[in-house]
Amino acid sequence: MKFLTLIIFSSITLNSSKVVVDCFDYAVDSVLNAEKVRGSAMDDEEAFNYMNWALTTCMAQN
């Protein structure tokens, strides 16, 4: 039973880590896309707000 719990827990942890990494990559790509569309690089404030939005959206969907 303990072994099964450990496997399930490890699987969830690994999946969660993968989601975080994937979402981070998605968020960074999103920033680049947005910058391309609007024709200017984001400042620190905008990049923080955008990353925050993209990470939250991605995590909610996964």
Add this chain to the structure above:
Amino acid sequence: MFISLLFYNTLNSQTNGKVIYRISIENTTDTSKDNNYKFINSLEDIAKKFQLKLIFNNGESFYELKKPMNMGDRDQSLFKMAQIVFKSKDKFFTSLKDKKINIQKDFGGEIFLIEKSLDISDWKLTNEVKKIGGYTCYKAERVFFYNSRIGKSSVNQIVWYSPDIPLSYGPAGFCGFPGLVLSAKTGNINYVVKTINLNIRKIEQIAPLKGKKVTEEEFKVIAKRARKNIMKN
């Protein structure tokens, strides 16, 4: 000259009104061939819902994005994202008497207030003319240098202001020109006037903005720290 200046100042302080701006993106590429076309299309759709409101009275103005009612979860999320892309998160209070502009920023769960002077000394005022909504507008332009997340960056900015309406207000902080700004462009983002109502009987109250007072430089340090934390470099 003195009389016209007097007339200008009197008009500036006495006229009240409400101006609505809309937003559009200038497409620089063929969107059907662009990998971002879905993203661009959704941004264009959400841009149609953007209404940016400028109200002014007694030499003061207030500018903000009007949030549409009855949006679903998906649209609300897209709207939040578009606010950032279109530089429309901030609220602006302008005082022509003090020649100051206050910018209210909702950042990281805190409300900040930055005060700047109304200064257009880095703008080149040209003689180029075009009509917008029947008003004669003059072009002003500059290359705006700023610190972006990747270091020193610049963006071309163009403003069309109309001395026909001698009020130094405008959208998104583009203020201080010798006439109301009817159109402004920063990079590919266009702010264009949709409606102008002058001398209306019932004008909304304009109150100075509130928030934790910081200088522009102090805010940049706070934002840089937060961005580095989230982007890990």
